[in-house]
Amino acid sequence: MKHKTISLLIPVLFVLYTASFAQTLLPSARPNAAQQALIKRGYGMFIHFGINTFADVEWSDGTLPVEKYHPTQLDPDQWVRVAKEAGFRYVLLITKHHDGFCLWNSRYTTYDVAASPVKTDIVKAVSDACKKYGIQFAIYYSLWDRHAPSYREKDPQRYINYMLHQLTELFTGYGPISELWLDGGWDRRPEQWGIDQIYKLVKKYNPACAVSVNHTIVNEEGKRTFTRPSDMTQDNRYYFQYFPSDFRLWDPQLITKFDKKQYLHEGRSYYLPFEHTLCISKRWNWFQKSEQLPVRDLDELEELFYWCTDNDNALVVNVPPDNTGRIREYEANAAIALGKRLGLSPHKPLPRNGRFISFNRPASATSAWPAEKDRYDASHINDGKLDARWASKDTLASVELALDPAEAFNKITIFEYQDVKGLSDGFSQIRIPRIRKYSVDLLPPSGEWQTVYLSDEPMGDCKVIRFPKNYRARKLRLKILDASAPPSINEICVIRMPEGR
DSSP: OHHHHHHHHHHHHHHHHHHHHHTSOOOOSSOOHHHHHHHHHOEEEEEOOSGGGGTTOSOOOSOSOGGGOOOSSOOHHHHHHHHHHHTOSEEEEEEEOTTOOBSSOOTTOSSBGGGSSSOOOHHHHHHHHHHHHTOEEEEEEESOOSSOGGGGSSOHHHHHHHHHHHHHHHHHHSSOOOEEEEEOGGGSOGGGSOHHHHHHHHHHHOTTOEEEESSOEESSTTOOOOOOGGGOOSTTSSEESSSSOSSBOOTTOOOOTTOOOEEEETTEEEEOOBEEEEESBTTOOSSOOSSOOOBOOHHHHHHHHHHHHSTTOEEEEEOOOOTTSSOOHHHHHHHHHHHHHHTOOTTSOOOOOOEEOOTTOOEEESOOOOOGGGTTOGGGGGSSOTTOOEEOSSSSEEEEEEOOTTSOEEEEEEEEOOEEEEOTTSSOEEEEOOEEEEEEEEEOSSSOOEEEEEEOSOOOSEEEEEEEEEEOOSEEEEEEEEESSSOEEEEEEEEEOOTTO
C-alpha cells in the first residue's frame, strides 16, 4: 500500500515541479512545451474587431464613445466557422487594443462591450465557438491603454495591477488560452510594464500558454536599437527587450529563410521561434473599413504561407469582421480557398514548399541603382530576405542567376518590389507594380538561351510560374521588356516541387 501511495504521488509532484519551472523561461537550445505547441499549431487567424471598426481607423485614443460600437449582425460563430473551413489551427482575438476598449465584460472598466449598445461578450462567444469547432483560442492584449486612468499615474505598478486584474479575468473565465500576444510596449520603458509579473500570472493559470511582446528583440541589452528580423542570421548575437518571452514578434516584418533561434538575456541563451503577421487584404489594413478592399492574390498568400511557417515558425493572417459584425463573404472565400489549395488538415503537418535550389547562387545584372554598401546589388535577388532587393538604374534591364545544371526545377516564384502609396488612416497602403512586360529565359546545360515564359501583364505582388515539366539550366535570366520605372526585385526563388504538387 505504501508503494502504491508513492506511485500515485509521483505524477502530482511532477505536475507541481513542471508548473513551478513553467513560470520561468529556461535557457535552452530546444523548444519547451509551450513553444512546441506553438510550432505544432503553426497557422492562425488574427481577428481585429473593436470600436475602431466603427470609426474607419486603425488606432484611436480612447475617447471614442462606447455608443460608436454597434454591430448590426454580430456573429462570432461565423468568424470561427470560417477559420475552421480555412484550415486555421487557432484564432487570435484582439481583446483590447491601444484605445482600451474591452471586448469582454470587465469589472475594472466601463469602456467595454457591457456598456455599449450591443452587450455580447465577444471573448466568451469566440472562446465558445473555438471549443465548438475544435480550434485553439489565443488572445491579443495591448499593454498601452489610452483610456484607463491608472495608465496616467506616476507609479507604473498601479497600471500593472490593472492589467493583472484584467488578465486574471481572461485567463480564469474563458477556458484554455494557447497564446498571449502583447503589444504597445514602445510607449514606456520595458521595465515599466511588469512583463515578469504578467508572465508569472499566465503560467500560473496555463503553463502551456506561449507569451510574447511585439518588438521582442533588440541589438544591445538595455537599449532600444533594432535590427530587422531578416538580418538576424546569427545565434547568440541579439538580446531580449522584453523578458521573459516564449517567442519572437515584430509585426509585420518577415524573417529570413536562414532564421536563427538563439537569443540572449543576462548572458544566457534561449530558444525562440518567430510568429509572423499578415493581412489578407492587399491594402494592409488590420481593422476592417467601411469600403470594400481587395484581398491578396492566392499565389502570393500561398508562397507567403510557405515562407512564414518554414523553419519551425508560425503565421497568423488577419481576417477582420466588418461593422456589421461578420467577415465579408469574399474575404472568407479567399481564406477558405487558400486552405483548400494548401490541402490543410488538422490531422496532418503543415505543408511545405519544394526544394529551393537558388539561394545564394552567383547573380549579376545589367545595372544596379547606385547606393552605399551594394544596397541594390543583384545578390539580393536570392539571399532569402523578402525585404532586401535588387534595383536597376535603367528601365529596361535584366538580371541573371547561376544554377547547378544537375538540379531540376519546375517552379519559379518572383517577388517584385512595388511602390507604396500610403492612405489616410496611416496604415493602409496601395502597392503599385513597375514591371509591365518581361520574359524568363533559361540557358540549358548545352545550347543557347531559350524563353520559357513571356508575359505582357503587370508582374504583380508575387508571380508564380509553374511548369508542366522539369527543367535544368546553367543560368536563369529575368528580362524586363517594359516598366513604368526602374525595375526592382525582392526575391527570385527557383524550386523543385515534388510529384503531384
